[in-house]
Amino acid sequence: MPHAYPALSPEQKKELSDIALRIVAPGKGILAADESVGSMAKRLSQIGVENTEENRRLYRQVLFSADDRVKKCIGGVIFFHETLYQKDDNGVPFVHMIQDKGIVVGIKVDKGVVPLAGTDGETTTQGLDGLSERCAQYKKDGADFAKWRCVLKITERTPSALAILENANVLARYASICQQNGIVPIVEPEILPDGDHDLKRCQYVTEKVLAAVYKALNDHHVYLEGTLLKPNMVTPGHACPIKYTPEEIAMATITALRRTVPPAVPGVTFLSGGQSEEEASLNLNAINRCPLPRPWALTFSYGRALQASALNAWRGQQDNAEAATEEFIKRAEVNGLAAQGKYEGSGEDGGAAAQSLYIANHAY
């Protein structure tokens, strides 16, 4: 216990830390384009498009052919395995298209959730078997960061101590293995917004979950400066009758993070969960305008919240490709501004409301 057997050399640490900082450089965030085949089925069926490999390729091509305007707002793109090896119509690998824009390539490495017996429908996440070999190959094939999603939910009796502990542990094992292979692990302990709980309850649970995650990362000797965190924002449950402002969400979110996420972590890239594109941008903006001091970058790792309009504009038609790409670029730029607290939104005034809550921060 008291002996240090260094997990990483100074050179390995520097490489990881440099990658992490590039991804969350000021004004930049992540495009989560790593929907599995099953998730893409849902997205494509909503616009009446068949879920074929070619359609998935065509859709990702719409996103990846965005012009240089995305360079200033997208620091990383998360790929699904299939997509990592796909090419555009001219035979240019997607990985090269992204790298040529100076954007870091990432890869989803978990293999989905499995049930935890004896719990109230809780899960852990699988994917550790052979992970080191897979990471080594992905690194050769151009990926410099990875993502692994754990899922927790709030009900009367959940998340249970077991679910918190087990998911924190599996995240820490994944993170350790990634770093051994020169890959920055994005650690994602998502607490779902399903339920009717209020903001305070979500904040409390988020604090407990994050404390367990960082204890596990420390126990597993993970180099925090070479990681990123992808948490939920602290929000009420979808079915909660109380409505909260972006400023209240911001205050609850940053309070939870300040109490649990060590300053060594270079960036926090929020997931958008079930939020609409505009909600996700307004909340991120409020988070960046919140007066509480914070030592990490606060930015986005959005899937639906970056792609919903693009998907809708595309509808599977090649003629719509350019317009769809424009929709994506638009959302990317908006979120790039929100990551700096500079998004003006749709005529919304955050100034006065933000100030009034500062005095009350001890209430969180």
Place this chain on the structure above:
Amino acid sequence: MAHQFPALTPEQKKELSEIAQRIVANGKGILAADESVGTMGNRLQRIKVENTEENRRQFREILFSVDNSINQSIGGVILFHETLYQKDSQGKPFRTILKEKGIVVGIKLDQGGAPLAGTNKETTIQGLDGLSERCAQYKKDGADFGKWRAVLRIANQCPSNLAIQENANALARYASICQQNGMVPIVEPEVIPDGDHDLEHCQYVTEKVLAAVYKALNDHHVYLEGTLLKPNMVTAGHACTKKYTPDQVAMATVTALHRTVPAAVPGICFLSGGMSEEDATLNLNAINLCPLPKPWKLSFSYGRALQASALAAWNGKAANKKATQEAFMKRALANCQAAKGQYVHTGSSDAASTQSLFTACYTY
């Protein structure tokens, strides 16, 4: 686990957080004047003064009756039980004198070490029995913060898992009880400098210990914004043959802290351990100049490093009062400057030597 039963009301939180911030505002630090009777015996013996209650009272009177401007550098004073109830030669209680100077009064709460059977001479700390009632009384009698010192040592098989967990748990129980009684707990998990281990080893152990402490505080629902941390700086063991500069001590110390101490903690007040007065000041200054992110105040809670010269100047003679007070004031001012990174030591190195270590920080 998933339910929150708030430990503190918003008003209680506000009071605690304001006390903590007052203690470390504007470069202020803490005078640790809480030496037990036995420890004072050691100090007095060195200047050949008899260890009587009157002699202890006289020395503390000289320190506390110093000019009011002391309140620019001292935000809090930790007292031993006996001292809290002593008065000056005009019959004015020490705690009143300190309060009138605008200094927050604190009280040592632990009751010394107890062995952990089955370990290599490791200990835990006693004092939890009846602690709530004691705190309530101390709060009535003018104390607004408490101090509890846990001790860990680096040696063969030490610190063991048990020692780390047990001391972290006791600290968290103490902190929780303090807060219930309106007192800010200073959390002190001291990794003592005895031994011949190097700087890297101390850093590793300090990170493990602090990670356990903050997990325990979270588990015990302690309000971090209403606490202060009193850790060791990261240094090599006393018997280590390798010598390190203040910049190296600073980089190792701040690296360890930023990997483990959440930003919600308002202040970190280092203990001086066996350091000389000047080393304690130089190290604190280097820590405040360290280029890593430092979202907490970095200040001092010094015993010997604030009182050694004063004690020598006093020599047990009332006629030396002025010289004693000057010696004390000098150290207090020096440390206040160091807490702002503004301490200038004749012959000290300039910005160049502090800069050179920045690029090497990933090796920590």
